[in-house]
């Protein structure tokens with residue numbers, strides 16, 4: 061996976077960005093629209109400390125949702 065580096069909040073310009081995890085009991089998962097089943101992975105969010113905006117929502121294991129071997133070229 062490519063690494064994303066966010067320098068500042070696009071909403072207020074704040075530079076203190078924090079990594080959080082979406083939570084509802086044990087966490088919030090993302091799953092493919094079709095054939096979801098057991099394919100799921102936790103969602104994380106980068107938030108701005110200054111304005112509270114959620115700058116990015118992402119997962120760390122895309123491979124779990126869409127294995128590379130199934131990738132279309």
Ligand SMILES: [Zn+2]
Pocket residue numbers: 069070071072073074108109110111112113
């Ligand atoms: Zn902000």
